[in-house]
Amino acid sequence: RRTSKLNHMLKTFGKWIICFMIGVLVGITAYLVKQSVEFVNEFKFDQSGKYLEDERKFIAFLVYYSINILFGVSASLVIIPVGQIASGSGIPEVKGYLNGIRIPQSMNVKTLVGKLVSLILAYSSGLILGPEGPMIHIGSMLGGAIGQVKSKTLKWYPKVLWKYHNDRDRRDFISTGAAAGVAAAFGAPIGGVLFGFEEASSFWSRQLTWRTFFACLIATFTTNIILQGFDMQLHDYGVLKFGLSNKYLYKYSELIPFALIGVAGGLFGALFVNLNAHLSQWRSKFFANKKIYLRVLEVFILITITSTILYCCAAFTPCRSKTQANGSQTNSLDTSSSSILSSSGDNSKNSTKLFKLLNNASGEDKQEDKFIAFFCEQGEYNQMAGLSFNSLDAALRLLFSTSTDIFTIPTLAVFSLISFILTTITSGLMLASGLFIPMMLVGATFGRLVGQVIALFVSVDPCIYALVGASAMMAGFSRMTISLAIIMVELTEGTQYMLPVILSVMIAKWVGDFFNESIYEHLIEQKCYPFLQSQPPKSMIKLGVVDIMKTEVVTLHEVERVSKVIEVLKSEQHFHNGFPVIERPRPLDPNRKDAYGNLEYYEDETTYSGLILRNQLICLLYYRIFCHEQPLPQNPRLLGGNSNRRYNQRRFGRPTEYGYAPADPRMTYELMTQSLARHFPPIDKMNLKKEEIETMYIDLRPYMNLSTIVANETYSYSETYSIFRTIGLRHLPVVNKKNEVVGIVTRKDLL
Amino acid sequence: RRTSKLNHMLKTFGKWIICFMIGVLVGITAYLVKQSVEFVNEFKFDQSGKYLEDERKFIAFLVYYSINILFGVSASLVIIPVGQIASGSGIPEVKGYLNGIRIPQSMNVKTLVGKLVSLILAYSSGLILGPEGPMIHIGSMLGGAIGQVKSKTLKWYPKVLWKYHNDRDRRDFISTGAAAGVAAAFGAPIGGVLFGFEEASSFWSRQLTWRTFFACLIATFTTNIILQGFDMQLHDYGVLKFGLSNKYLYKYSELIPFALIGVAGGLFGALFVNLNAHLSQWRSKFFANKKIYLRVLEVFILITITSTILYCCAAFTPCRSKTQANGSQTNSLDTSSSSILSSSGDNSKNSTKLFKLLNNASGEDKQEDKFIAFFCEQGEYNQMAGLSFNSLDAALRLLFSTSTDIFTIPTLAVFSLISFILTTITSGLMLASGLFIPMMLVGATFGRLVGQVIALFVSVDPCIYALVGASAMMAGFSRMTISLAIIMVELTEGTQYMLPVILSVMIAKWVGDFFNESIYEHLIEQKCYPFLQSQPPKSMIKLGVVDIMKTEVVTLHEVERVSKVIEVLKSEQHFHNGFPVIERPRPLDPNRKDAYGNLEYYEDETTYSGLILRNQLICLLYYRIFCHEQPLPQNPRLLGGNSNRRYNQRRFGRPTEYGYAPADPRMTYELMTQSLARHFPPIDKMNLKKEEIETMYIDLRPYMNLSTIVANETYSYSETYSIFRTIGLRHLPVVNKKNEVVGIVTRKDLL
Known part of the structure; x- marks a missing residue:
C-alpha cells in the first residue's frame, strides 16, 4: 500500500511538472507569435513609411499591399499540406475534443506547427484577424503533446509518461493548455482558467482548476519575462495590454447607455453569427468540388480588398492638428466634428518615427505614440490611420486611451462599419485566424462612438464606452460570460469598471441568445461534430433509450x-x-x-x-x-x-x-x-x-x-444523455431485464 | 411540444427571478449584519470611551467588558433553542448538503433566524471572530428557502414553486445562496462565484455559473447601495473593504520573502487546523454528557479572557507621537524600534471622536482615522489599541494602510501571537462565528511584521506584506486556492498584487496539505457527515463493489x-x-x-x-x-x-x-x-x-x-465511487449477471 501511495504522489507531482512545462511552452509560443508579428509589422510599416515621406502614396500602398499579400498567401499555402484542420480558430476542435469527440489530426504535432506558422504569417498580413483563437488551439495541442510526449510520426514512446496515457489525463492536459493559451494571449491568468472551465471544457474538476491556474500563471509570466525582463509586472504585458487610467469613474446614470451598448452588442453579435454561418455554408458548398488553390485565391482577393479599403480610408481622411486632440473635451469636439470625412488629399511628409509605436511595448502611453502622421505635416496627425494603418493591438490601445478627443465621430462611425464587414468576410478564410481581437476592435470603435456622441451633451469619458463596447461585442458573438468579464477586468488592471463590463456582457448574451447560438456552436454543427451540450435537445426529451440505440450491435x-x-x-x-x-x-x-x-x-x-x-x-x-x-x-x-x-x-x-x-x-x-x-x-x-x-x-x-455503466432498456433518453455528458461515456450497452444485450448507444445516437 | 418549450422557458426565467431575489435578500442581510454590528460597536466604544477620557481605566474596562459579556452570552443563549447546528461557521453543513448529504435542520428557517441573531450578537462581543462563514450558511439557507418557499413549520406550500421542488434545483439555489453570501460579505462577486464552484459545491454546471454570478453581483450591489446610496462604486464597499494604493509596486526580488510568508502561512495554518481539531475533539468529549449551560459558561470565560487580554495589551503599550508615524520610513523605524513594549502607563485623556472611525464607511483613509488615542494625549496615539481596542474591520484597514510606520515591530509581534491564540480557542464556541476575518487579521499582522523587519534593511512597503500574509494564512487554514486569490484581488481593487497573492496562496496550500487537510474537512469528519471527496480514499482503491455493498437489501x-x-x-x-x-x-x-x-x-x-x-x-x-x-x-x-x-x-x-x-x-x-x-x-x-x-x-x-443506474457486481470500488460523486447518487442497487438484486450501495458504504 505504501508503494501505491508513493506512486500516486509521484503521479500527482508529475502532473504539476507537466503543467509547469505547458505553462512555459505556451508562454514561449505566445512570445514567439508576438515578437515575430511585431518584427514583421515594423518592417512593413517602415518600408511603406519610406515612400510616405516622399509623398509617393501609390508606391507606399504597393509596398504595404505586396508585403500583406506575401504573408497572407503564405499563411494560406502553409495550410494546404497540413490540412484544413489548421485553419480557422480551432476553438470548435478544442471544444469538441474536450467534449469527448475524437477529431482526427486535431491534436497532433503537424497541425501544431502548421497552425503556428500560419498564425504568425496571417497575423502580419494586414487582415483583420486575431491570434487568440489559434493560441488556444496551439495551447491545447501543446498540452496534449507534453502530457504524452509520443508522436505517431516520430514513433517515440517514452516510458515515464505511460501513466498519463489515458483519456482522462490527456483531456485534462489539453484543457490546461487551452486555458494557458488564453492566459498568455491576453495576459489574464484568472480569465484563462475561467475560459477553460466555462467555454472550452465539458469535464472539469477542482484539482484541474488549481493546476490550470498554475499553468496559466506560468504562461503569463513566461511571456512577460521574455518580453521585458524582470523589470515589469505580471499584468504589464500580455500579447495584448491596455492601460486604462483609473482616475475617472462613471456615474450610475451611465449604466443606461452601457446597457444599450450591451443590447447593440448582442444584436451585432447575433447578426455576425448569422452572416458568418451563412457565409461558411456558402463557402463550403462553393469550394466543395473545386481545387484547393481557389481557397488561396480567396485569401488573395480578400487581402486586396482589405488592404485597399484600409489604406484608402486613411488616405482620404483629412489631417488634424495635435492641439485639437489635446484640447478640452467639449471645445475640441465642436471644432472637430465639422471636419467630416471629405475627399481631400492635402496630406504630406514626415512620419517614420511614429511607427516606433509598435516597438514601444511598455504599458505607458507616451503622448507621442497616440498619433500616426501618415501623410500629415508636423504637428498634425491622421486619425483614421491610427486605426486602419496600424497594427490591431496599437489601434485598440488608441481606442482605449483616455485622451478624449483623438478621434472624431465620423471616423469612428466609418471605421466601425468597415471593421465589422471586414471581420465578417475574413473569418472562415483558409488560414489560422481568431475573432477576439477583431470583434474587440469593432466593439471598441462602436462603444467609443457612442461615448463621444453622448459626450456632445454630457461630460463622460469615451474610453469606458470603448471598453464596454468591446465587452458587449465579444459577448454578443462568443456568448462567453464570466470568463469574458474577467478577461476584460484583467486587461484593464482594475476592478473599477467591472460593473459596466458585467452589465453589458450579461445583456449582450441575453439579447444574442434570443436570436441564435454562439459562433462556436454554429461552427461545431457545421463541421458535424457530435457535440453534447450540457442539456439534451428539447425535441427528444420524451424519447427512451430504445428509440435511439443501435439495435444491430456487434x-x-x-x-x-x-x-x-x-x-x-x-x-x-x-x-x-x-x-x-x-x-x-x-x-x-x-x-x-x-x-x-x-x-x-x-x-x-x-x-x-x-x-x-x-x-x-x-x-x-x-x-x-x-x-x-x-x-x-x-x-x-x-x-x-x-x-x-x-x-x-x-x-x-x-x-x-x-x-x-x-x-x-x-x-x-x-x-x-x-x-x-x-x-x-x-x-x-x-x-x-x-x-x-x-x-x-x-x-x-x-x-x-x-465496470462499465450499462443501461436498462427502460432508461429514458434524457437520463442516458445526462450520463453520457456527466461521465464522458463513449459507449453504453443497453440490456434487457435478463441482462441480454439488446443494443448500444454511442455519442452520435444521442443527436 | 410548443407548450413544453414555453414551460421550459418559464422555468428558466423563474430561476433567474429566484436568483435575483436570492441576491437582493442576501445583500440586505449582509447590510443588516454590518449595520447592526457597526451600531453596537459604536455604542460600546462610545460608552467606554467616556470613562477613558476621565482616566478611569478600570471603569472603562468594566463597561467594555460587560457589553461584550452581554452580547456574547446572548449570542450563545440564542443557540440553545435553535440547536447546535446554528453555531460555528456552517460551512461544513453547506459543503455537506451540496455534496448530497441530508443534514437535519441545516437548511430551515429556524436555523436561519437563530444563526443571524447569534451572528450579530457574537460579532459585537469583542471576541475574535468573523461574519463570513455564517454569512455563507445564511446565504445558502436563504437560497434554499426562496427556491422553494415552503416551510415545515408554517405548513405553506405555494403552487408556483412546485417545479423547483426537486433535489437538483434546491441544491443549485443553495449553491447560489452560498456564493452570494461570500460576494456580499467580501464585496467580491467573482470571488463569490469561484468560492461556490471551488469550495462549497460538489456539483456545478455552466448555467449555474452564470446565474450565480448574477446573484453575486446583485447581492454585492444591494449591500453597497443600501449602505451608501448611488454615489459609490461596486467595489467601494463590501462588508469589508480595503483601499490599497497602487502607487508602490514590489520588486521581483521581494517574491522570495513573499514565498517565505507563504511557507509560514502554510505552517501556521496547518498548526491551527491541528490545534483546532484537537480542541474540538476535547470539547465534544468534555461537553458530551454535561448540561448545555456549561457551553454558555465557556463563552463567558472566553469573553473574559479575550476582553482582558486585548484591553491590557492596549493599556500597557506606551503612547506614540503621531509625527513619528508620519515620518519618513527609515528614520522613524530607527527611532521607534527603541520604544519596545514596556510596562508603562503614562497615557492620558482625549479620545472620543477617534471612535468615529467606525462610522466612516467611505473607502478613503483619512489621516486622522488611523490613530486610536486610547489614553494618550493630543498628538499621540496608542498603536496597540488600533488593533486590539477596535473593531476587526478597522484593525484590518489599519494593517493594510500604506502609512509605513503606524505600528512598531514589537506591537505587531505581540499582537500576531495573541490573535493567533485567541482565534484558535474562540473557534468552536457555541455561537455563530467565522474564521476568515480572524485568520486574515493574524496573517496581516504577521505579514506586516515581516515587512517591517525587512524594511529595516531594504526599502519595501509593509502593506503588501500584510496583504500577502493575510492571503497565506487564509490559504493555510482553508486550503482555498483560486477563489481566495480572487477575493483578495477584489478586496484590493487592482490586479497589481496578484502575483504575490497567488504565490503565497499556492505555497501555503502546498505546505499545509503536506501536514493535514483543511479545517472544513476536519470538521466534516468530526461531525461524521458522509462526505464524498472528489477522489476515493486510497486505502480502498483496490476493493470491488461487492466488498462494500449492503447484502441485506430490502x-x-x-x-x-x-x-x-x-x-x-x-x-x-x-x-x-x-x-x-x-x-x-x-x-x-x-x-x-x-x-x-x-x-x-x-x-x-x-x-x-x-x-x-x-x-x-x-x-x-x-x-x-x-x-x-x-x-x-x-x-x-x-x-x-x-x-x-x-x-x-x-x-x-x-x-x-x-x-x-x-x-x-x-x-x-x-x-x-x-x-x-x-x-x-x-x-x-x-x-x-x-x-x-x-x-x-x-x-x-x-x-x-x-432510469436508475445499476451496478453489476463486477464493478470496482473506485468506479462506483466516481459514479456516486459525479452523478450525485444516493442509492446504487447491485445486481448479478442474471439481473437479480444482490445488494445496495449507499453513500455511507463508500467511506
Whole structure:
C-alpha cells in the first residue's frame, strides 16, 4: 500500500511538472507569435513609411499591399499540406475534443506547427484577424503533446509518461493548455482558467482548476519575462495590454447607455453569427468540388480588398492638428466634428518615427505614440490611420486611451462599419485566424462612438464606452460570460469598471441568445461534430433509450475465435468501437461439437459480461495473446452458484477469480497501457498465420472492462444523455431485464 | 411540444427571478449584519470611551467588558433553542448538503433566524471572530428557502414553486445562496462565484455559473447601495473593504520573502487546523454528557479572557507621537524600534471622536482615522489599541494602510501571537462565528511584521506584506486556492498584487496539505457527515463493489402488499431509503394460491425492475393508491417477447405500455411532485384500515424510477465511487449477471 501511495504522489507531482512545462511552452509560443508579428509589422510599416515621406502614396500602398499579400498567401499555402484542420480558430476542435469527440489530426504535432506558422504569417498580413483563437488551439495541442510526449510520426514512446496515457489525463492536459493559451494571449491568468472551465471544457474538476491556474500563471509570466525582463509586472504585458487610467469613474446614470451598448452588442453579435454561418455554408458548398488553390485565391482577393479599403480610408481622411486632440473635451469636439470625412488629399511628409509605436511595448502611453502622421505635416496627425494603418493591438490601445478627443465621430462611425464587414468576410478564410481581437476592435470603435456622441451633451469619458463596447461585442458573438468579464477586468488592471463590463456582457448574451447560438456552436454543427451540450435537445426529451440505440450491435463472446475478432475489426458495417462481451451458457449437449471440435452453445443467449475496446482487441491480436483450446466458461453463477456469494473479480490485469481467467503472462497491465498509446500496423500486416486465425481463440475476460455503466432498456433518453455528458461515456450497452444485450448507444445516437 | 418549450422557458426565467431575489435578500442581510454590528460597536466604544477620557481605566474596562459579556452570552443563549447546528461557521453543513448529504435542520428557517441573531450578537462581543462563514450558511439557507418557499413549520406550500421542488434545483439555489453570501460579505462577486464552484459545491454546471454570478453581483450591489446610496462604486464597499494604493509596486526580488510568508502561512495554518481539531475533539468529549449551560459558561470565560487580554495589551503599550508615524520610513523605524513594549502607563485623556472611525464607511483613509488615542494625549496615539481596542474591520484597514510606520515591530509581534491564540480557542464556541476575518487579521499582522523587519534593511512597503500574509494564512487554514486569490484581488481593487497573492496562496496550500487537510474537512469528519471527496480514499482503491455493498437489501415486489410496504417503512433494521423493486416471475402452478387467494410465485427470483424512494411510498400510502386485487405482471419479455421489440416505457407518470401498468388517476405526476415537498404524518396516524392493510396491494410500477443506474457486481470500488460523486447518487442497487438484486450501495458504504 505504501508503494501505491508513493506512486500516486509521484503521479500527482508529475502532473504539476507537466503543467509547469505547458505553462512555459505556451508562454514561449505566445512570445514567439508576438515578437515575430511585431518584427514583421515594423518592417512593413517602415518600408511603406519610406515612400510616405516622399509623398509617393501609390508606391507606399504597393509596398504595404505586396508585403500583406506575401504573408497572407503564405499563411494560406502553409495550410494546404497540413490540412484544413489548421485553419480557422480551432476553438470548435478544442471544444469538441474536450467534449469527448475524437477529431482526427486535431491534436497532433503537424497541425501544431502548421497552425503556428500560419498564425504568425496571417497575423502580419494586414487582415483583420486575431491570434487568440489559434493560441488556444496551439495551447491545447501543446498540452496534449507534453502530457504524452509520443508522436505517431516520430514513433517515440517514452516510458515515464505511460501513466498519463489515458483519456482522462490527456483531456485534462489539453484543457490546461487551452486555458494557458488564453492566459498568455491576453495576459489574464484568472480569465484563462475561467475560459477553460466555462467555454472550452465539458469535464472539469477542482484539482484541474488549481493546476490550470498554475499553468496559466506560468504562461503569463513566461511571456512577460521574455518580453521585458524582470523589470515589469505580471499584468504589464500580455500579447495584448491596455492601460486604462483609473482616475475617472462613471456615474450610475451611465449604466443606461452601457446597457444599450450591451443590447447593440448582442444584436451585432447575433447578426455576425448569422452572416458568418451563412457565409461558411456558402463557402463550403462553393469550394466543395473545386481545387484547393481557389481557397488561396480567396485569401488573395480578400487581402486586396482589405488592404485597399484600409489604406484608402486613411488616405482620404483629412489631417488634424495635435492641439485639437489635446484640447478640452467639449471645445475640441465642436471644432472637430465639422471636419467630416471629405475627399481631400492635402496630406504630406514626415512620419517614420511614429511607427516606433509598435516597438514601444511598455504599458505607458507616451503622448507621442497616440498619433500616426501618415501623410500629415508636423504637428498634425491622421486619425483614421491610427486605426486602419496600424497594427490591431496599437489601434485598440488608441481606442482605449483616455485622451478624449483623438478621434472624431465620423471616423469612428466609418471605421466601425468597415471593421465589422471586414471581420465578417475574413473569418472562415483558409488560414489560422481568431475573432477576439477583431470583434474587440469593432466593439471598441462602436462603444467609443457612442461615448463621444453622448459626450456632445454630457461630460463622460469615451474610453469606458470603448471598453464596454468591446465587452458587449465579444459577448454578443462568443456568448462567453464570466470568463469574458474577467478577461476584460484583467486587461484593464482594475476592478473599477467591472460593473459596466458585467452589465453589458450579461445583456449582450441575453439579447444574442434570443436570436441564435454562439459562433462556436454554429461552427461545431457545421463541421458535424457530435457535440453534447450540457442539456439534451428539447425535441427528444420524451424519447427512451430504445428509440435511439443501435439495435444491430456487434458482440463478442468471452472466449472468442480469432477469425471472428478479425472479422469484427475489419468490418465497416458497424459504427461503434466498443464491443459488448457476452457470456456463453453451458453447452446443451456435451457430445455435440462444432467443426473445430469445440462444444457448441446456444446462440440465442447473450448475457452481458463486459466491454472491450477496438484498440484493446488490436493490441491483443498484435501480441498474439491466443489460447489453443477454448476453455470452458467457469462462471460459478451459471454453474448454480449462490448470488449472495462474494466474488473477488476486479478490473483488468488484477488477479481474478471470476470465471478463473487470469491475465495471460505475456500481456500485463503495463504492456496494455503502453500499447494503447502506440500505433499498430493494420491487421493484414501483422503476419498472423492462417492456422492461428482459424483454430485459435482469444480469452477476453481478463482484459474487458467490468465496470462499465450499462443501461436498462427502460432508461429514458434524457437520463442516458445526462450520463453520457456527466461521465464522458463513449459507449453504453443497453440490456434487457435478463441482462441480454439488446443494443448500444454511442455519442452520435444521442443527436 | 410548443407548450413544453414555453414551460421550459418559464422555468428558466423563474430561476433567474429566484436568483435575483436570492441576491437582493442576501445583500440586505449582509447590510443588516454590518449595520447592526457597526451600531453596537459604536455604542460600546462610545460608552467606554467616556470613562477613558476621565482616566478611569478600570471603569472603562468594566463597561467594555460587560457589553461584550452581554452580547456574547446572548449570542450563545440564542443557540440553545435553535440547536447546535446554528453555531460555528456552517460551512461544513453547506459543503455537506451540496455534496448530497441530508443534514437535519441545516437548511430551515429556524436555523436561519437563530444563526443571524447569534451572528450579530457574537460579532459585537469583542471576541475574535468573523461574519463570513455564517454569512455563507445564511446565504445558502436563504437560497434554499426562496427556491422553494415552503416551510415545515408554517405548513405553506405555494403552487408556483412546485417545479423547483426537486433535489437538483434546491441544491443549485443553495449553491447560489452560498456564493452570494461570500460576494456580499467580501464585496467580491467573482470571488463569490469561484468560492461556490471551488469550495462549497460538489456539483456545478455552466448555467449555474452564470446565474450565480448574477446573484453575486446583485447581492454585492444591494449591500453597497443600501449602505451608501448611488454615489459609490461596486467595489467601494463590501462588508469589508480595503483601499490599497497602487502607487508602490514590489520588486521581483521581494517574491522570495513573499514565498517565505507563504511557507509560514502554510505552517501556521496547518498548526491551527491541528490545534483546532484537537480542541474540538476535547470539547465534544468534555461537553458530551454535561448540561448545555456549561457551553454558555465557556463563552463567558472566553469573553473574559479575550476582553482582558486585548484591553491590557492596549493599556500597557506606551503612547506614540503621531509625527513619528508620519515620518519618513527609515528614520522613524530607527527611532521607534527603541520604544519596545514596556510596562508603562503614562497615557492620558482625549479620545472620543477617534471612535468615529467606525462610522466612516467611505473607502478613503483619512489621516486622522488611523490613530486610536486610547489614553494618550493630543498628538499621540496608542498603536496597540488600533488593533486590539477596535473593531476587526478597522484593525484590518489599519494593517493594510500604506502609512509605513503606524505600528512598531514589537506591537505587531505581540499582537500576531495573541490573535493567533485567541482565534484558535474562540473557534468552536457555541455561537455563530467565522474564521476568515480572524485568520486574515493574524496573517496581516504577521505579514506586516515581516515587512517591517525587512524594511529595516531594504526599502519595501509593509502593506503588501500584510496583504500577502493575510492571503497565506487564509490559504493555510482553508486550503482555498483560486477563489481566495480572487477575493483578495477584489478586496484590493487592482490586479497589481496578484502575483504575490497567488504565490503565497499556492505555497501555503502546498505546505499545509503536506501536514493535514483543511479545517472544513476536519470538521466534516468530526461531525461524521458522509462526505464524498472528489477522489476515493486510497486505502480502498483496490476493493470491488461487492466488498462494500449492503447484502441485506430490502426489496419490494412490483405489486406489493400494503402490509409489506408498511412493515418496510416502519422497520429500522435497514439503512437505505431507496428500495429496489423486483419482478415476480410467472406462477409455477396457476392453481396454487396463497392465504389471500392470490397466486403464489417463486420467491428466489429477484430480477431488478426499478427503484422507489421512501417518501414516494409514504405518499402512495397517504393517498391510499391501493388496488384491490394483484394484477398479473404482464411484462412481455417474461411472456416470451422479443428483446428487439421497442417498448414505450417512460419515466413515472407518463403513459406506459411496459407491463400495462398506467398510473392511478388519483396520483398524477403533479400531485406526486407536490407531495414530495410536503411533510406527511407518521404512518400510524394515517388512519389506514386494518382491512386495507391486510388485503390491498400497491402497484409500484408506474411510480418507480426506471432510469436508475445499476451496478453489476463486477464493478470496482473506485468506479462506483466516481459514479456516486459525479452523478450525485444516493442509492446504487447491485445486481448479478442474471439481473437479480444482490445488494445496495449507499453513500455511507463508500467511506
